[in-house]
Amino acid sequence: MNFVYANLSTSLATTQPGWLTTLQNLVGPMVACMVAFLVVFWLSTVIWTFRDIRARTQDFLLQIISTVAVAIFPIAGVFVYMILRPRQTLAEIYERQLEEESLLAEMTERQTCSNCHARIESDFQVCPSCGQKLKRSCPKCERLLELRWTFCPYCTTNLAGAPMPSMPGMANMQGVPNSNIPMGGPIPGNRF
Ligand SMILES: [Zn+2]
Numbered sequence: 001m002n003f004v005y006a007n008l009s010t011s012l013a014t015t016q017p018g019w020l021t022t023l024q025n026l027v028g029p030m031v032a033c034m035v036a037f038l039v040v041f042w043l044s045t046v047i048w049t050f051r052d053i054r055a056r057t058q059d060f061l062l063q064i065i066s067t068v069a070v071a072i073f074p075i076a077g078v079f080v081y082m083i084l085r086p087r088q089t090l091a092e093i094y095e096r097q098l099e100e101e102s103l104l105a106e107m108t109e110r111q112t113c114s115n116c117h118a119r120i121e122s123d124f125q126v127c128p129s130c131g132q133k134l135k136r137s138c139p140k141c142e143r144l145l146e147l148r149w150t151f152c153p154y155c156t157t158n159l160a161g162a163p164m165p166s167m168p169g170m171a172n173m174q175g176v177p178n179s180n181i182p183m184g185g186p187i188p189g190n191r192f
């Protein structure tokens, strides 16, 4: 019985090294490949996170925290980062701002009649819808002027016609020193 077992064990011992050593030879490179892959995978997630966060925020502290968190917690960190990261990239935010600005510019550029709110062009003299007077032409150079303007900015014509009433104002200013005469009254009072 012992002999049979010994015989079996020796036959096992002799057959074992044949396939086991080849397996053992394979395990080393396989583990090395696995480790190398994991390291490359980890490194690429860190690089991806750094690039991604840089596209989403200019906050340097936030960039560093996100990258370090993904580096410390390899796979879970990436998931948490993807949940918490800023929703829009800086390019998307910039693009949206541009769109909003152009929309706003378009809206302010579009003029409407103050009376009936119909759309008007900047060179209309009256509203085509209700006839509201919008602009007038200069009597001298015939360019279009705003109704509230008193001078033509193109040919310097005074649109009010009559000169500005500045003389009565001057007369009033001259009247002020006259009213100071009674103010000198207290001076004789000093004699008391
Ligand atoms: Zn109108």
Ligand SMILES: [Zn+2]
Binding pocket: 138, 139, 140, 141, 142, 143, 152, 153, 154, 155, 156, 157
């Ligand atoms: Zn003019």
